[in-house]
Amino acid sequence: MRINPGKCVGCGQCRVFCPMGCIAFTRKDKGGQIQCRINEDECVDCEVCLRANACPTDALEQPPAAWPRSVRGTFSNPLITHKETKVPGRGTEEIKTNDVTNRYKCGYVGISAELGRPVLGARLRDAERVFMVLAPLAVEFEKQNPLTSLLADPATGKLKEDVLGEKVLSCIVETIAPIERAAEILDALDKVAGEIESVFSVDLISRVEEDLSIPALEMLKREKRSYALNGKINIGLGRLCIKGADC
Amino acid sequence: MSHTLHRKGTTDNLSGDYVMLAMSAKGVNAANSSRALKDFFSIISKYDWVNMGEVKVGGAYVASFQDIVGGVRDTSVAHAVFHDKDEFARVIAEVKKADLGLSVTISGLLGIMNEVLTATGLSPHTVEVSLGIKGKTELLPHSDLLQITTMCGHGMVSQALARKTLIDIKRGRISLEKATELLATPCACGIFNPRRARIILEDLMDTWCMDEP
Numbered sequence: 269m270r271i272n273p274g275k276c277v278g279c280g281q282c283r284v285f286c287p288m289g290c291i292a293f294t295r296k297d298k299g300g301q302i303q304c305r306i307n308e309d310e311c312v313d314c315e316v317c318l319r320a321n322a323c324p325t326d327a328l329e330q331p332p333a334a335w336p337r338s339v340r341g342t343f344s345n346p347l348i349t350h351k352e353t354k355v356p357g358r359g360t361e362e363i364k365t366n367d368v369t370n371r372y373k374c375g376y377v378g379i380s381a382e383l384g385r386p387v388l389g390a391r392l393r394d395a396e397r398v399f400m401v402l403a404p405l406a407v408e409f410e411k412q413n414p415l416t417s418l419l420a421d422p423a424t425g426k427l428k429e430d431v432l433g434e435k436v437l438s439c440i441v442e443t444i445a446p447i448e449r450a451a452e453i454l455d456a457l458d459k460v461a462g463e464i465e466s467v468f469s470v471d472l473i474s475r476v477e478e479d480l481s482i483p484a485l486e487m488l489k490r491e492k493r494s495y496a497l498n499g500k501i502n503i504g505l506g507r508l509c510i511k512g513a514d515c
Numbered sequence: 516m517s518h519t520l521h522r523k524g525t526t527d528n529l530s531g532d533y534v535m536l537a538m539s540a541k542g543v544n545a546a547n548s549s550r551a552l553k554d555f556f557s558i559i560s561k562y563d564w565v566n567m568g569e570v571k572v573g574g575a576y577v578a579s580f581q582d583i584v585g586g587v588r589d590t591s592v593a594h595a596v597f598h599d600k601d602e603f604a605r606v607i608a609e610v611k612k613a614d615l616g617l618s619v620t621i622s623g624l625l626g627i628m629n630e631v632l633t634a635t636g637l638s639p640h641t642v643e644v645s646l647g648i649k650g651k652t653e654l655l656p657h658s659d660l661l662q663i664t665t666m667c668g669h670g671m672v673s674q675a676l677a678r679k680t681l682i683d684i685k686r687g688r689i690s691l692e693k694a695t696e697l698l699a700t701p702c703a704c705g706i707f708n709p710r711r712a713r714i715i716l717e718d719l720m721d722t723w724c725m726d727e728p
């Protein structure tokens with residue numbers, strides 16, 4: 269995102285909307301016109317400032333971004349649909365359609381680390397650090413996840429060199445593994461946490477067994493790991509044929 | 516895209532926060548699913564929702580119900596937020612009865628959601644839990660502010676906006692109602708819960724100082 273200096277009147281109305289806090293007041297000389305300027309290295313091209321419709325002079329402009337800058341918008345602006353997943357935002361359908369996709373099968377868990385969430389945003393180099401501690405564990409990285417497509421070498425977890433410095437609002441390292449591997453994946457995430465320059469939020473996905481037991485949650489208890497009281501449940505209403513779809 | 520997970524809060528204020536999401540699966544049953552998604556929104560509209568939306572059009576604080584429904588495509592993800600658990604249970608019961616075939620995911624306090632599912636004769640298919648935040652947590656803003664900002668899982672509600680609205684309320688520059696509406700606008704999916712934000716802000720007004728970090 270850029271501010272057109274020919275249009276900006278320095279009212280500051282846009283600043284408060286920026287999740288990255290990267291819009292600052294500036295002026296050329298003492299006594300000169302105060303304007304706002306975006307620190308483009310910190311800006312993640314989320315377009316929140318633009319959509320806020322706060323600018324009285326239409327000074328905010330989103331120029332087309334060339335590679336590798338283009339990854340900022342595709343991960344940070346939920347209005348952009350990823351070419352790979354056809355899902356807006358930075359992830360996959362994960363549990364939301366598991367009742368028809370069976371992406372997470374009984375006996376397996378999904379464990380994800382969402383870099384930059386909450387609030388801070390993250391450089392993709394942080395995502396690489398997470399990939400690199402998980403890759404030796406031979407976990408499966410979710411192919412549908414757009415971050416996975418940035419891997420240069422899935423065996424080592426190295427990302428494409430030219431994207432490492434790019435900053436995004438968030439991006440998700442998404443894994444699927446047999447439940448027996450869950451504890452070591454979580455241990456690896458604990459270990460890498462000390463090397464991360466930002467933060468990441470961790471989640472765990474599990475199928476519910478027919479007797480309504482949830483083995484992954486029992487595993488968490490055994491491992492003395494706590495989880496939040498609020499969570500997400502797919503309630504199993506999905507059908508292969510949707511009403512009115514003539515199938 | 517776990518955008519309705521990781522909402523921070525207390526058991527007390529999370530007991531007024533339930534999100535419902537409906538969608539079809541790309542490449543599986545998405546073709547011609549838009550009619551069912553519109554039917555889903557029609558059901559929602561009969562109940563006491565506090566927000567709703569679809570990311571390409573926006574939430575109910577920036578778009579009208581007609582615009583939201585009009586913008587529905589086969590690939591849309593329909594969202595609705597409720598404050599009252601009994602109302603939420605009634606919506607789930609009607610969505611179940613409608614048998615739209617869409618995948619439906621709910622978010623909220625796990626204990627209450629399980630109670631509601633049992634009462635409506637449903638059982639969970641897959642669950643997702645939050646294991647917390649790791650890394651440089653010392654860089655995060657005050658946990659009070661996180662309760663507000665994490666209600667937009669895409670991170671569109673800035674900490675600066677949360678801070679400013681709180682201070683403006685304290686200074687009498689903006690009403691609580693206007694403040695919560697303003698906070699809901701950046702959340703493009705319509706999953707921000709302004710009713711819960713109001714409860715949080717009311718509480719913080721008494722304890723929050725102008726110079727909080």
Ligand code: SF4
Pocket residue numbers: 269285286287288289290291306310311312313314315316317318
């Ligand atoms: S595009 Fe996003 S990060 Fe960049 S200045 Fe605007 S609000 Fe801030």
Ligand code: SF4
Pocket residue numbers: 271275276277278279280281282283303304322323324325326327328
């Ligand atoms: S709102 Fe527009 S005119 Fe005002 S400071 Fe921002 S870019 Fe400049």
